[in-house]
Amino acid sequence: MPGSTDRSPALAFRGVTAGYKARTVLREVGFEIAEGEFVSVIGPNGSGKSTMLKTATGLVRPLEGRVEVFGRDVLSLRPRERASLIGVVPQKLDSPMAFTVGEIVMIGRSVRGRWGGPDAADHDSAERAMIYTNVLDLKDRLFNQLSAGEQQRTALAMALAQEPRIIMLDESIAHLDINHSQEVLRILMNINRDEKITVLLVSHDLNLAAQIADRLMLVDHGRLVKNGSPGEVMQEELLRRVYDCDLRVRRDPFSGNPVVSGVLDAALRRTSARKRLHVISGGGSGIELFRRLLIEGFGVSAGVLNRLDSDAEAARALDIPCVLEQPFSAIGGEALSQARRMVEAADGVVAGLVPFGPGNLVNLDLALAAQQAGKPVWIAAGIASRDYTTGKAAAAKARELIAGGAVEWSNIHELMARIEETWPEQQTKQ
Amino acid sequence: MSLTRSKSNKKGGDGCRPFPEKGSPKNLRRALLLAFAVPVLLAVSLMLGPSGIGLPDTSTISGRAILDLRLGRFFMGMMAGAALSTSGTVFQAILRNPLAEPYVLGVSGGAGLGAAMSILVGGSFLGSAGLPLTAFFFAILTLLAVYAIANQGGVPSVYSLILSGVIVSAICSSVIMFLVSTADIEGMHTVVWWMLGNLQPSSWIDQVVSLLLISVAAGALWLLSPALNVLTLGREMAHYQGLDAGLVTILGLLLSTMLAATAVSMGGMIGFVGLIVPHVMRALFGPDHRWLIPASAIGGGAFLVLCDALARTIMAPVEIPVGVVTALAGGPFFLIVLRKKMKYAWID
Numbered sequence: 001m002p003g004s005t006d007r008s009p010a011l012a013f014r015g016v017t018a019g020y021k022a023r024t025v026l027r028e029v030g031f032e033i034a035e036g037e038f039v040s041v042i043g044p045n046g047s048g049k050s051t052m053l054k055t056a057t058g059l060v061r062p063l064e065g066r067v068e069v070f071g072r073d074v075l076s077l078r079p080r081e082r083a084s085l086i087g088v089v090p091q092k093l094d095s096p097m098a099f100t101v102g103e104i105v106m107i108g109r110s111v112r113g114r115w116g117g118p119d120a121a122d123h124d125s126a127e128r129a130m131i132y133t134n135v136l137d138l139k140d141r142l143f144n145q146l147s148a149g150e151q152q153r154t155a156l157a158m159a160l161a162q163e164p165r166i167i168m169l170d171e172s173i174a175h176l177d178i179n180h181s182q183e184v185l186r187i188l189m190n191i192n193r194d195e196k197i198t199v200l201l202v203s204h205d206l207n208l209a210a211q212i213a214d215r216l217m218l219v220d221h222g223r224l225v226k227n228g229s230p231g232e233v234m235q236e237e238l239l240r241r242v243y244d245c246d247l248r249v250r251r252d253p254f255s256g257n258p259v260v261s262g263v264l265d266a267a268l269r270r271t272s273a274r275k276r277l278h279v280i281s282g283g284g285s286g287i288e289l290f291r292r293l294l295i296e297g298f299g300v301s302a303g304v305l306n307r308l309d310s311d312a313e314a315a316r317a318l319d320i321p322c323v324l325e326q327p328f329s330a331i332g333g334e335a336l337s338q339a340r341r342m343v344e345a346a347d348g349v350v351a352g353l354v355p356f357g358p359g360n361l362v363n364l365d366l367a368l369a370a371q372q373a374g375k376p377v378w379i380a381a382g383i384a385s386r387d388y389t390t391g392k393a394a395a396a397k398a399r400e401l402i403a404g405g406a407v408e409w410s411n412i413h414e415l416m417a418r419i420e421e422t423w424p425e426q427q428t429k430q
Numbered sequence: 431m432s433l434t435r436s437k438s439n440k441k442g443g444d445g446c447r448p449f450p451e452k453g454s455p456k457n458l459r460r461a462l463l464l465a466f467a468v469p470v471l472l473a474v475s476l477m478l479g480p481s482g483i484g485l486p487d488t489s490t491i492s493g494r495a496i497l498d499l500r501l502g503r504f505f506m507g508m509m510a511g512a513a514l515s516t517s518g519t520v521f522q523a524i525l526r527n528p529l530a531e532p533y534v535l536g537v538s539g540g541a542g543l544g545a546a547m548s549i550l551v552g553g554s555f556l557g558s559a560g561l562p563l564t565a566f567f568f569a570i571l572t573l574l575a576v577y578a579i580a581n582q583g584g585v586p587s588v589y590s591l592i593l594s595g596v597i598v599s600a601i602c603s604s605v606i607m608f609l610v611s612t613a614d615i616e617g618m619h620t621v622v623w624w625m626l627g628n629l630q631p632s633s634w635i636d637q638v639v640s641l642l643l644i645s646v647a648a649g650a651l652w653l654l655s656p657a658l659n660v661l662t663l664g665r666e667m668a669h670y671q672g673l674d675a676g677l678v679t680i681l682g683l684l685l686s687t688m689l690a691a692t693a694v695s696m697g698g699m700i701g702f703v704g705l706i707v708p709h710v711m712r713a714l715f716g717p718d719h720r721w722l723i724p725a726s727a728i729g730g731g732a733f734l735v736l737c738d739a740l741a742r743t744i745m746a747p748v749e750i751p752v753g754v755v756t757a758l759a760g761g762p763f764f765l766i767v768l769r770k771k772m773k774y775a776w777i778d
Contacts, residue, residue, distance in 0.1 A: 057669070057670060058669075059666065059669050059670075079669070079672045079673060079674050080672040081672075082672060083670060083671055083672025083673075084672065086670070087670070088667075088670035090666065090667060090670075093663065093667065094663070094664060095662060095663055096526050096528070096662065097523075097662050097712065097717035098712075098716065098717055099659075099662075099716075099717055099718075103717075103718065104663075107659060107660055107663065107671060108671065110656055110657075110659070110660055110671060110672070110673075159670075162671070162672075
């Protein structure tokens with residue numbers, strides 16, 4: 001296997017879009033990993049980390065682009081060839097039948113494709129793998145009766161017995177106690193340093209990844225959003241946006257590694273300084289807004305919405321005060337005056353990503369009224385593309401709002417940041 | 431490119447086995463014992479029957495006929511038992527489910543439907559090999575139907591396979607019921623008797639065809655046994671271990687369907703063998719399919735021969751259906767074995 005392919009990167013994604021039957025998970029992912037590197041893939045749950053690993057091993061076929069392992073398309077590799085290049089340690093190895101640890105590790109040698117019993121080379125290799133992972137004493141024990149940490153070390157031994165050039169781990173140490181995870185990590189660092197085996201560690205533990213990897217690849221919504229050294233990737237602003245939560249990055253005083261921690265107290269403090277926001281939405285655009293604003297501790301009101309609108313349903317379910325109009329009809333005078341009273345009681349107005357037509361255009365007048373009363377208004381950007389009124393009246397009103405000081409936002413994270421800028425006293429109160 | 435190439439010399443040189451292959455000598459002894467059981471059973475089988483206990487007198491014509499009959503029953507039992515038990519072993523490995531057996535994927539149901547139709551319609555259009563071939567054809571058809579129902583793109587999951595197998599199986603048995611209820615008395619009697627399980631040899635051609643099908647399928651499955659070992663870790667793991675998991679799954683399902691269908695066409699619906707014998711053999715020989723498949727074949731065959739010998743002797747001259755004996759006699763015995771050895775058979 002070595003030889004001409006040695007100069008090629010150990011693993012390369014070239015514009016890979018991949019996913020399952022009806023769902024695209026990875027979008028245009030491109031990167032290279034050189035042989036001997038220790039790379040960690042991080043990202044929120046459901047961001048596509050595991051799919052990336054499955055695509056790298058040819059388990060999931062890319063819809064577009066290609067995956068290269070030492071310069072060769074992973075799909076063109078014969079199964080045994082592939083297994084002798086890439087070893088995978090799963091999240092949890094599950095063996096319903098009573099194989100011993102020794103037998104499980106020996107399965108890693110089935111890559112060699114002999115039918116009969118293992119030969120001396122197989123025994124040597126399996127034993128080396130077991131020494132490395134410290135499971136040699138367990139080799140006659142039944143795999144199922146081991147502790148989680150011992151099982152993971154056995155799984156690692158099995159992957160090592162394949163004598164691969166790349167080892168990939170899929171959250172393999174996520175559920176281990178700190179002593180066991182440290183031990184597995186040390187083993188990984190050893191094989192990476194001594195054997196020049198490339199390691200790709202998929203992990204949702206940012207600190208662990210930053211502590212051990214040469215390079216981090218941050219995945220979000222199926223896209224590779226950042227690819228660089230731990231210091232480059234562990235940026236507060238970036239992580240806040242990707243993980244959509246408040247967090248803080250500091251330097252570990254001992255190692256100098258960046259360390260992330262969540263910030264729960266800010267949200268708790270806000271609850272005490274309760275402000276009320278009126279939300280203009282419709283057609284489902286308000287659901288995420290309601291949820292987020294409530295979590296952040298704001299009082300929320302909504303309207304005017306049409307009955308049967310999914311936002312109206314959500315408001316009812318979340319017990320949010322809401323002005324309703326008959327389904328499929330333009331907003332009438334009575335509903336509007338009710339809504340005006342609601343806006344007067346609120347401290348600010350948020351306009352969501354709702355399309356505007358002649359029926360709900362008056363909702364923007366609510367925002368204008370609030371602005372004239374000196375209250376802050378946050379309006380979702382790009383209103384022109386959602387404007388179905390004659391003569392683009394909604395866009396005109398939006399311009400008027402912005403001229404009067406309304407702040408534009410394009411995603412929830414940005415909205416929360418803008419609100420915080422407007423009302424910074426909420427953070428520092430108490 | 432080896433892992434710690436430097437260390438490899440140190441170990442290889444001193445000649446000692448780092449792995450003391452602990453299971454194998456014990457397995458070898460057990461396997462010899464099992465192999466030894468076959469001639470003993472042959473003798474037992476030749477000496478037991480409704481016409482009396484003891485070797486029939488070969489100097490008389492009726493004596494020779496009886497010996498012939500008993501010999502035929504022995505071979506039928508060995509073949510059907512081996513086929514059922516091997517098929518169960520492989521189904522359990524591929525589906526990673528301890529409840530899997532030839533019946534669970536609807537395969538036996540399909541084979542039974544084919545056989546019932548063949549009996550009722552007359553089935554002579556294919557000559558005397560009609561029954562096994564029709565049964566096999568229907569079993570494959572059922573497997574394809576089950577696979578198609580379970581398939582949601584890619585390789586179907588184990589759970590959807592089992593679920594659709596149970597559904598298709600239920601459909602097959604209702605169609606059999608319908609056929610039986612509308613058949614004439616004679617046809618009804620034949621089908622019901624056949625469904626209860628009965629190892630009466632039909633024709634020599636039948637037996638030769640069955641022997642051929644069973645040896646080919648069981649042999650091929652034995653060759654697949656290292657792949658089956660890997661597959662017990664799950665399809666994803668098997669992929670990472672360099673196995674074409676989809677191919678092995680399909681091959682294994684096809685071959686074990688072939689075994690189950692042949693057994694059904696030979697002896698009717700004989701329960702219990704395909705489910706319990708694999709578990710007992712796994713408890714005795716461990717989960718390595720290189721040992722397990724031959725052990726299951728011999729063990730299943732020996733078990734069915736013994737049950738058949740009992741079935742035709744206990745209430746002589748009345749013969750009890752062998753399917754009744756397999757569960758009644760085998761149940762308690764296997765329960766004892768499994769109680770002591772379950773941890774070596776299946777853990778979940």
